[in-house]
Amino acid sequence: MKKKKQQECILVDKERLLEELESEDEAIRAKALRSLCPCHGDWKMFEENLLLVERFRKDPSPLVRRTALHLFEDAGEISTEGYQTNPREVTNDMLRAKRASRFAPDEEELEAVKRKHAQKQASRGKFSVR
Numbered sequence: 001m002k003k004k005k006q007q008e009c010i011l012v013d014k015e016r017l018l019e020e021l022e023s024e025d026e027a028i029r030a031k032a033l034r035s036l037c038p039c040h041g042d043w044k045m046f047e048e049n050l051l052l053v054e055r056f057r058k059d060p061s062p063l064v065r066r067t068a069l070h071l072f073e074d075a076g077e078i079s080t081e082g083y084q085t086n087p088r089e090v091t092n093d094m095l096r097a098k099r100a101s102r103f104a105p106d107e108e109e110l111e112a113v114k115r116k117h118a119q120k121q122a123s124r125g126k127f128s129v130r
Contacts (some may be wrong), residue, residue, distance in 0.1 A: 021052065027060035033067045046075060097130045 020032035033056055038046045046053070056068040 026063050029056070029059070029061065030063045030067045031070065033064060037071050037074055038078050043078070046071065
């Protein structure tokens with residue numbers, strides 16, 4: 001029974017949202033549009049109303065257009081969250097990989113250094129008491 005009430009409430013909210021999006025007042029339209037933002041609410045709700053949000057990018061009001069642009073910016077950031085978006089991050093990773101491969105120690109050299117270090121440690125441990 002609770003599920004039916006929740007679904008009814010959601011439908012009422014969607015209907016109210018659509019009414020507010022058609023309002024004459026730009027502040028009400030912007031607020032209703034902001035409620036579709038994936039950072040505030042549900043990603044599914046944003047996707048369902050994607051064409052509607054696209055329409056508001058050409059609204060006569062600068063406030064509503066800015067809000068619509070914000071929705072698309074947030075959606076882009078959320079969908080590419082795992083990707084590197086800053087060119088410097090990409091460059092740093094490329095340099096890190098290049099340097100790691102260029103200066104990777106040879107196995108034989110690494111073993112020689114370890115033996116030499118072990119010999120020094122062993123020779124320091126030998127003290128002669130007089």
